[in-house]
Amino acid sequence: MLKAAGSVLVISATVLLGLRKAEMLHDEYAQMQYVRQLFYWVQSEIRYAGSPLGEIFSYIGKSAREPYGTWLNGLGTRLEKRDGGTFEEIWKTSIDESLRGCALSGEELLKLKELGERLGLADVTMQVKILELYLTRLELSMEEMQGEMKSKVRLCHCLGIMSGILIVILLL
Amino acid sequence: MQGEGILNVLPRGIRLLLKRRIQCEFDLLQEIRLRAQKPLLLLYSGEEVFVERARGEPYIVTKEDLREMVDYISHYSLYAYEQEMRQGFITIEGGHRIGMAGQVMLEGGRVKNLKYISSVNVRISHEVPGCADKVFPYITRQRGLYHTLIVSPPGCGKTTLLRDLIRQISDGNAFLSGKPVGVVDERSEIGGCYMGVAQNHLGIRTDILDCCPKAEGMIMLIRSMGPEVIAVDEIGSEEDVRAIEYALHCGCRLIATVHGNSVEELAKKPVLGNMIREKHFGRYILLGNHEKAGEIRGIFDENIRCIFQEEVRKKEIC
Secondary structure (H helix, E strand, O other): OHHHHHHHHHHHHHHHHHHHHHHHHHHHHHHHHHHHHHHHHHHHHHHHHOOOHHHHHHHHHHHOOOOHHHHHHHHHHHHHHOOOOOHHHHHHHHHHHHOOOOOOOHHHHHHHHHHOOOOOOOOHHHHHHHHHHHHHHHHHHHHHHHHHHHHHHHHHHHHHHHHHHHHHHHHO | OHHHHHHOOOOHHHHHHHHHHOOOOOOOEEEEEEEOOOEOEEEEOOEEEEOEEEOOEEOEOOHHHHHHHHHHHOOOOHHHHHHHHHHOEEEOOOOOEEEEEEEEEEEOOEEEEEEEEEEEEEEOOOOOOOOOOOOHHHHEEOOEEOOEEEEEOOOOOHHHHHHHHHHHHHHOOOOOOOOOEEEEEOOOOOOOOEOOEOOOOOOOOEEEEEOOOHHHHHHHHHHHHOOOEEEEOOOOOHHHHHHHHHHHHOOOEEEEEEEOOOHHHHHOOHHHHHHHHOOOOOEEEEEEOOOOOOEEEEEEEOOOOEEEOHHHOOOOOO
């Protein structure tokens, strides 16, 4: 009786882990969609208002979801403060500080950091192109992820159940 | 504090040095000049002052200092200041003007932008409340205002005087009741606007069109805000003159500034000269900086007859 109860508990725990992992994949995709939305917003602010980056980030940060609201607000404040460092350094530090624990993968965070190497320079046309390039790369990642999403989710579910059964067999 | 705004755009090293070494009153500070590989210079109360890193050793401005400063001036967003850079200067919060020189980028034979910036000049804008007090008796009549043109070479306090005139006309004073004033602030020097809000005191009845071309702005203001007085800085182009004529025909009073050494000299200029010869302006205020910036060399009527001169103020007649 005790063994049966233990087996049920182990299998339930691994199934939950599998479900959680699948949920994280959905969450990452949703956050990529949100980041795309934010940068469309940044792009339109640059194109139509030609506002400086600090002003744009502070403005968008006020209504952005967490953790992006905190990130953009902090970035805007730091840029307005003008207290040393290049834009690239400030951008990368702020990502490390505010977005480290978010659902975006390390690869996506790296692409986001690379964007900071080219922001703020040249003219409006170039800025818009740079953001377009980033958004295209982001969309490609999203397409790739969506293509693999179903099989990865199924794999997570299966692995959850199978690993539970394997542990139970080994313990018995 | 006014000085904080200026310090914020300076490179960190220079900012700390100025805070530590110079016990300056910002009211007396006129210019800060930075040139790559050259000593840092201040124009302080009309005199050049070298800033020293250590005793007898002047601070030499580096290329990195200038790069850092350009980042700060442009809020890390050079693209947002493309138009201003084309003119060679950017106006920052508080109305301070930052002039720049370096290598010019051309496109179709016209200046597109600047790169490799090697010199930066910070011209500090000052608010001097009350500096227009002495001109009001001469530019008003029966609680009405004459069309007035302020004339002076650069650095003699045209914008400072214009700012105080706007404030007093807008709030009202002993010579006239408060009137709605429309300001077209093409270079953000009059109001020193930050995110659309004036940082300088321009009165309670003042509407500002910030960063707007003068000619277009005057017409926009007349149509949208119904000002009784329109104020613009540094007129000169043909479009400006046409817009001024339009404003005069709409019943608005006009106060403007222009670069020049004398009213007679302006009268000889092809575009603005016509307006002077046709007596569109009722008063001319000529400024100088012989003794100090902002001194009134003379106030003239529409016939360019002097009616006031500061040196003989006791007589109040030339």
